[in-house]
Amino acid sequence: MPAFETAPLSRMGDAKISDAIRDNGPSSPTPERPFAVTLDFPSGSLTPSNRIFVRKLSDMARLFEDQEAVTRTLGSGEDPLIYVGRYAAVPERPGNLAFLTTTMAPGAVGSEFYMTKGHHHVQDSGEVYLGLSGEGIMVMESREGDFAYEALTPSVAVYVPPRWAHRTVNTGTEPLVFLATYFAGAGHDYGSIERTGFSRRVYRGASGPEVRPPLPAGGAGQ
Ligand code: S6P
Ligand code: ZN
Numbered sequence: 001m002p003a004f005e006t007a008p009l010s011r012m013g014d015a016k017i018s019d020a021i022r023d024n025g026p027s028s029p030t031p032e033r034p035f036a037v038t039l040d041f042p043s044g045s046l047t048p049s050n051r052i053f054v055r056k057l058s059d060m061a062r063l064f065e066d067q068e069a070v071t072r073t074l075g076s077g078e079d080p081l082i083y084v085g086r087y088a089a090v091p092e093r094p095g096n097l098a099f100l101t102t103t104m105a106p107g108a109v110g111s112e113f114y115m116t117k118g119h120h121h122v123q124d125s126g127e128v129y130l131g132l133s134g135e136g137i138m139v140m141e142s143r144e145g146d147f148a149y150e151a152l153t154p155s156v157a158v159y160v161p162p163r164w165a166h167r168t169v170n171t172g173t174e175p176l177v178f179l180a181t182y183f184a185g186a187g188h189d190y191g192s193i194e195r196t197g198f199s200r201r202v203y204r205g206a207s208g209p210e211v212r213p214p215l216p217a218g219g220a221g222q
Contacts, residue, residue, distance in 0.1 A: 011175050012043060012084055012103050032096075037088050041132040041154070044103030044177040050089035055082050057109070060117050062194065065201060065214055066110030073109075081105055082114050094185030101132070103177050104170040111203045118167030118198065122187030127160040130179045135172030137209060140164045141198050149200075149211050152178055165193055169202040171209040 038047045056079045061070045073080070083104040090098050107114045120143070121127070129138060129152060136152040143163045150158045152168060160166045170176035203210045 012081070012105065032091065035089070039101065039132065039179065041177060043175070044084065044086060044101040044132065046086040046088060046101050048089065049086040051087040053085045055084075055117065056080065057082060063115075063117060063197070064109040065112050069110040080107065082107075083116060090184055092184045094183070096184035097181050098184040099179060099181040101177060101179050102168065103175050104134075104136070104168065105175060106134075106170050106173050108204050111205075113169045113171050113202050113204060113209065115169040115202065116167050117190055118165055118193045120165045120189040120192055121162075121182065122189050123183070123185060124162035125183035125186045126162050127166065127180055127182040129158045129160065129166075129168070131156045131158075132177040132179060134170060134174045134176035136176040136178070137169045137171050137202055137211065138166060139169065139198050139200060139202065139211065140166045145199070147199050149202075152176070165198065167193070167198060169209075171202065171204075 037049075039045075040047075057064075057070065058074060058079050060082065061074065064070055083102055085100050085102050087098070087100040090096050092098060102116065104114055104116070118139075131152045131154050133154055137149055138152050138158050138160075139147070139149045140160055141147045141164065142161075143165075148164075150156075152158055168176070168178065200211050200213050203212065
């Protein structure tokens with residue numbers, strides 16, 4: 001099995017997914033009036049969408065456990081798309097509720113499923129996720145080291161309390177699509193996860209996804 005599987009671009013929505021649209025600017029300072037957006041559950045397309053970002057393997061290379069697989073793939077000229085985020089046009093300021101969809105390709109790096117970078121919110125605050133399509137797992141870990149995980153599937157809502165870092169993992173064979181809404185002034189802290197990681201990772205096991213700590217070098221999951 002190859003270390004990486006090709007992202008199914010045709011099933012990842014209507015965005016022109018290329019470097020050209022990566023982080024294409026801050027939220028527009030639109031006047032605050034009620035508005036509605038349309039969600040396409042299978043792809044995560046949000047219409048209208050205010051800001052789109054993409055995360056490729058090269059954007060999060062150090063986060064995967066199997067660094068040999070990462071180096072091999074990037075060295076061969078491949079840079080698979082891992083996920084796309086699409087924001088609704090909510091100004092990021094306190095008092096507002098930001099919301100966005102995420103669409104994550106199916107696949108794995110070695111035996112570790114594709115995942116988001118994962119973060120804490122700078123200002124500790126809660127967040128709600130709603131599964132729209134596909135099959136995934138959310139791993140969450142508190143600043144005090146408490147760990148939890150929940151399945152994220154269509155029609156399931158997961159609550160992330162303040163002080164809990166969160167990461168989403170696509171454990172299925174189709175894109176994983178979900179909506180998230182959070183306190184718009186919260187900010188995102190990626191640095192602590194880059195430094196310390198989560199205590200458990202999600203692997204493709206012989207009989208399904210396994211949520212566990214990395215095994216010692218040489219064991220399965222390395
Ligand atoms: C935002 C929320 C999600 C993630 C998105 C990408 O607070 O938790 O919308 O931003 O799933 O994950 P990450 O870890 O790259 O921000
Ligand atoms: Zn968050």
